[in-house]
Amino acid sequence: MTTPILIHVNGQRQEVRADADTALLYVLRNDLKLKGARFGCGLGQCGACTVLVDGRPVQSCDFPLSAAVGKTITTIEGLAANGKLHPLQQAFVDEQAAQCGYCITGIIMSAKALLDANPRPTDADIRAALKGHLCRCGTHQRIIRAIRRAAGEAAS
Amino acid sequence: MSQPLPPRKLPGNLNTNRRLDRWLRINRDGTVSVFPGKVEIGQGILTALAQIVAEELDVALERIRLSPTDTRYSPDEGMTSGSQSITDGGAALRYAAAEARDLLLQRAAAKLGVSIEQLTVADAVIEARTGGRVSYWDLATDDLLAREATGEIRPKPASAHRIIGTSAPRRDIPPKVTGVPIYVHDLDLPDMLHARVARPPSYEARLISLDETEIRALPGVVAVVRDGSFVGVIAEREEQAIRALTRLKRIARWSEPAALPDTTDPRFLLKESTEDETISEKQDDGARARQGRIVEAEYSKPYIAHASIGPSCAVARLDGDRYTVWTHSQGVYPLRRDLAQVLGVDAERVAAIHMDGAGCYGHNGADDAALDAALLARAVPGRPVRVQWMREDEFTWEPFGPAMVVRLRGALDADGQVVDWHEDIWSNSHSTRPSGLGGINLMASWHLAQPFKPAPPRNPPLPGGGSHRNAIPLYEFPNQRVTNRLIKRMPVRVSALRALGATANIFAIESFMDELAAAAGVDPVEFRLRHLKDPRARAVIETVAARAGWRKGEKGDGSRGRGMGFARYKNGAIYVAVIVEVEMGRDIAVRRAWAAIDAGLVINPDGIINQTEGGIIQAVSWALKEGVRYDRSRILTTNWDEYPILGFEEAPQVEVTIVNRPEQPPLGAGEGTQGPTAAAIANAIYNAMGVRLRDMPFTRDRLLAALA
Numbered sequence: 001m002t003t004p005i006l007i008h009v010n011g012q013r014q015e016v017r018a019d020a021d022t023a024l025l026y027v028l029r030n031d032l033k034l035k036g037a038r039f040g041c042g043l044g045q046c047g048a049c050t051v052l053v054d055g056r057p058v059q060s061c062d063f064p065l066s067a068a069v070g071k072t073i074t075t076i077e078g079l080a081a082n083g084k085l086h087p088l089q090q091a092f093v094d095e096q097a098a099q100c101g102y103c104i105t106g107i108i109m110s111a112k113a114l115l116d117a118n119p120r121p122t123d124a125d126i127r128a129a130l131k132g133h134l135c136r137c138g139t140h141q142r143i144i145r146a147i148r149r150a151a152g153e154a155a156s
Numbered sequence: 157m158s159q160p161l162p163p164r165k166l167p168g169n170l171n172t173n174r175r176l177d178r179w180l181r182i183n184r185d186g187t188v189s190v191f192p193g194k195v196e197i198g199q200g201i202l203t204a205l206a207q208i209v210a211e212e213l214d215v216a217l218e219r220i221r222l223s224p225t226d227t228r229y230s231p232d233e234g235m236t237s238g239s240q241s242i243t244d245g246g247a248a249l250r251y252a253a254a255e256a257r258d259l260l261l262q263r264a265a266a267k268l269g270v271s272i273e274q275l276t277v278a279d280a281v282i283e284a285r286t287g288g289r290v291s292y293w294d295l296a297t298d299d300l301l302a303r304e305a306t307g308e309i310r311p312k313p314a315s316a317h318r319i320i321g322t323s324a325p326r327r328d329i330p331p332k333v334t335g336v337p338i339y340v341h342d343l344d345l346p347d348m349l350h351a352r353v354a355r356p357p358s359y360e361a362r363l364i365s366l367d368e369t370e371i372r373a374l375p376g377v378v379a380v381v382r383d384g385s386f387v388g389v390i391a392e393r394e395e396q397a398i399r400a401l402t403r404l405k406r407i408a409r410w411s412e413p414a415a416l417p418d419t420t421d422p423r424f425l426l427k428e429s430t431e432d433e434t435i436s437e438k439q440d441d442g443a444r445a446r447q448g449r450i451v452e453a454e455y456s457k458p459y460i461a462h463a464s465i466g467p468s469c470a471v472a473r474l475d476g477d478r479y480t481v482w483t484h485s486q487g488v489y490p491l492r493r494d495l496a497q498v499l500g501v502d503a504e505r506v507a508a509i510h511m512d513g514a515g516c517y518g519h520n521g522a523d524d525a526a527l528d529a530a531l532l533a534r535a536v537p538g539r540p541v542r543v544q545w546m547r548e549d550e551f552t553w554e555p556f557g558p559a560m561v562v563r564l565r566g567a568l569d570a571d572g573q574v575v576d577w578h579e580d581i582w583s584n585s586h587s588t589r590p591s592g593l594g595g596i597n598l599m600a601s602w603h604l605a606q607p608f609k610p611a612p613p614r615n616p617p618l619p620g621g622g623s624h625r626n627a628i629p630l631y632e633f634p635n636q637r638v639t640n641r642l643i644k645r646m647p648v649r650v651s652a653l654r655a656l657g658a659t660a661n662i663f664a665i666e667s668f669m670d671e672l673a674a675a676a677g678v679d680p681v682e683f684r685l686r687h688l689k690d691p692r693a694r695a696v697i698e699t700v701a702a703r704a705g706w707r708k709g710e711k712g713d714g715s716r717g718r719g720m721g722f723a724r725y726k727n728g729a730i731y732v733a734v735i736v737e738v739e740m741g742r743d744i745a746v747r748r749a750w751a752a753i754d755a756g757l758v759i760n761p762d763g764i765i766n767q768t769e770g771g772i773i774q775a776v777s778w779a780l781k782e783g784v785r786y787d788r789s790r791i792l793t794t795n796w797d798e799y800p801i802l803g804f805e806e807a808p809q810v811e812v813t814i815v816n817r818p819e820q821p822p823l824g825a826g827e828g829t830q831g832p833t834a835a836a837i838a839n840a841i842y843n844a845m846g847v848r849l850r851d852m853p854f855t856r857d858r859l860l861a862a863l864a
Contacts, residue, residue, distance in 0.1 A: 022393075022395045026394045029394075030350075033344060035335065035337040036336070037335075038339070038342075038466060039341070039466070039467065039544060042398075043796070045547075046796055048465055079334075080334060085334070089333040092329070093329055093333060096325065096326055098333065099515060099766060099770050100465070100466075100512075101328065102513075102514035104332050104333055105333070130804035134796060134801060136463060136465045136514075136515055136517070137515045138769060138774040138777075138807070139766070139769075140802075142769070144804070
């Protein structure tokens with residue numbers, strides 16, 4: 001607990017004092033005050049805590065701090081640049097693709113990983129990429145539409 | 157012996173919170189503060205309320221500042237529930253804003269030396285036709301709204317609306333996509349500690365032994381709080397609290413009686429003792445004499461979890477003898493009354509402050525978590541304590557939507573008209589929210605060494621109703637008898653889940669209408685219209701049939717089929733007609749849904765569409781997949797693998813059409829889709845395969861059993 005652990009989050013070096021087996025989620029939320037990744041289940045079943053590690057979506061509730069060392073972590077707070085929303089975030093606003101919103105930040109992170117790897121996804125690709133995410137409000141079709149819109153705008 | 161006249165009835169919740177400055181403040185800086193007592197639960201209510209105020213005041217929408225609901229200053233609007241926020245809270249703000257505008261115009265008239273009729277307003281600037289202008293911001297003083305509302309200033313007619321009726325973007329969505337802290341879950345106060353509660357393994361379990369010293373010695377643990385069977389652990393860091401909880405659960409010993417029903421089939425309710433009430437009775441012997449074919453059926457719905465994505469959370473701090481509690485409760489005032497009783501202080505010594513939570517869809521663990529936090533905060537005065545439930549806590553301790561059974565018998569005459577309708581409903585109460593009355597409806601209070609008793613369950617009266625919500629069909633039947641059989645014993649913890657009894661009642665009524673239509677050999681859409689007079693009801697049915705391209709007498713092909721469901725929610729709120737298309741693959745899938753809705757005056761069309769889409773998709777999940785499982789002692793569905801909900805690969809495409817009636821009063825809209833959707837799915841399955849599923853959820857196993 002006393003040995004600081006170095007991680008890279010949203011382009012910044014961060015020194016964290018926590019046990020190596022602490023879930024990354026608690027470090028992000030409580031040490032770094034990045035509250036956008038959220039606790040949903042602690043079991044890697046719902047996706048509310050999703051962040052990117054070296055560009056790949058991981059469920060940070062189920063991902064030990066020790067595994068994050070030497071890797072690049074991106075959270076929802078790292079998406080907007082120069083005060084401007086990321087195209088995915090803007091697309092979610094444009095489509096009004098949220099109700100309670102608790103699941104949305106995690107979904108946007110998985111959508112970012114999808115679009116980075118596959119800029120022109122089909123609806124089936126989008127649905128498959130969101131397989132690990134749960135939305136209880138029933139905002140699914142707006143979310144899919146927002147990702148499609150962001151892909152269209154990135155491609156055009 | 158003359159009695160003083162009772163105060164006149166004011167619109168909506170203005171009646172119970174009568175001072176204008178309780179609702180609104182015109183600020184000198186060009187903004188308007190609004191104090192709603194209704195809270196955002198993801199339904200977009202705050203945006204709609206801002207639109208109402210901006211419209212009636214004649215100010216730009218951007219000028220509206222909404223204050224969080226807080227018992228220190230907000231009006232007491234009770235619960236945000238039952239689709240009543242626009243009708244009760246919105247009406248209050250609509251009239252309060254209209255009256256504030258009138259008061260400002262009176263001041264302007266005096267100042268400019270003209271009559272009110274000579275004034276016009278545009279974005280807070282008042283101009284006299286004869287010249288001269290003054291703004292609200294110049295006229296506003298602290299005493300402007302320090303008065304009781306009269307309710308006499310009529311809001312604008314629909315023809316004058318410029319902000320109401322537009323799809324203003326939701327205010328809460330930008331923060332929700334950027335991850336800024338907005339939920340109570342995100343609250344991070346200086347010196348804050350993290351806590352978890354070791355819930356009993358089942359409802360009736362009691363703590364026998366626990367070695368607290370071992371837990372106190374764990375890294376980071378600040379306190380172990382034990383009061384009877386209530387046990388919590390407080391730590392410096394969140395993961396330390398969770399580790400201590402895990403260890404504590406391993407070493408704690410509980411007595412655990414087997415107190416749950418011996419079956420998850422809701423028909424166990426039929427054997428319980430009931431309090432019976434005939435809620436509708438119509439008699440026409442002439443019509444009954446024509447009865448020919450009799451049709452009978454029984455329908456059921458299991459216990460359904462709210463299954464919020466974010467487990468319940470609260471933060472509390474004790475300063476001296478004052479508690480401050482941050483909560484995602486749907487009713488901070490009723491919560492405060494219960495909290496104060498458990499904590500043994502006057503209600504004035506408890507401040508309950510609302511912050512957003514994950515969607516709740518009714519009474520989940522939000523209020524219980526608030527008491528957890530307050531009880532734990534007592535152990536560490538001056539330091540804020542944050543409690544979040546684990547996923548398992550939410551699934552096993554939230555009060556579920558009650559299981560129900562509905563039995564129906566109908567008689568047709570030779571022309572295929574229903575001449576007799578008998579309906580019986582078995583259900584627990586759907587309302588065990590905190591109320592401050594007659595007992596304490598906060599779970600931890602039942603586990604204390606000096607336990608509190610829950611309040612007796614209530615069944616809200618008709619026309620809104622609780623278990624009997626939407627039990628009385630909107631159709632015109634000459635003979636009718638509807639009996640509500642309320643079961644007081646509640647072996648499984650239950651309370652309000654979106655739509656209350658309306659889900660099962662509408663599912664049953666609308667499935668049965670299809671069964672009767674089939675028996676009569678009449679198209680189900682036409683059959684409904686033949687029994688409906690209400691023109692607004694007919695209009696949504698006709699509209700959705702047209703939008704979906706419903707063909708009279710259309711039949712599925714064995715793998716696909718379509719069906720309809722209809723209701724007017726609470727028999728007095730939104731009209732909803734739904735058609736769904738199912739695909740019978742390995743599992744039953746809903747591919748598409750069409751809905752037509754009539755909510756009277758629509759404040760925000762996209763907001764109401766979002767709610768309708770969401771309600772339909774959630775109801776598809778309930779109807780196809782969901783049901784709480786338990787054995788004789790424990791709830792067994794403790795995580796998302798054991799309680800699967802509809803995923804992204806299964807969600808249907810939904811198309812919503814608004815039947816707009818701006819001249820009609822706005823109608824509550826958030827819960828109207830649940831029952832019609834469930835029925836439409838059952839009807840579509842029948843349409844596809846000729847098989848009738850009468851028990852929710854409509855799983856592959858049930859389909860195979862029905863086919864066998």
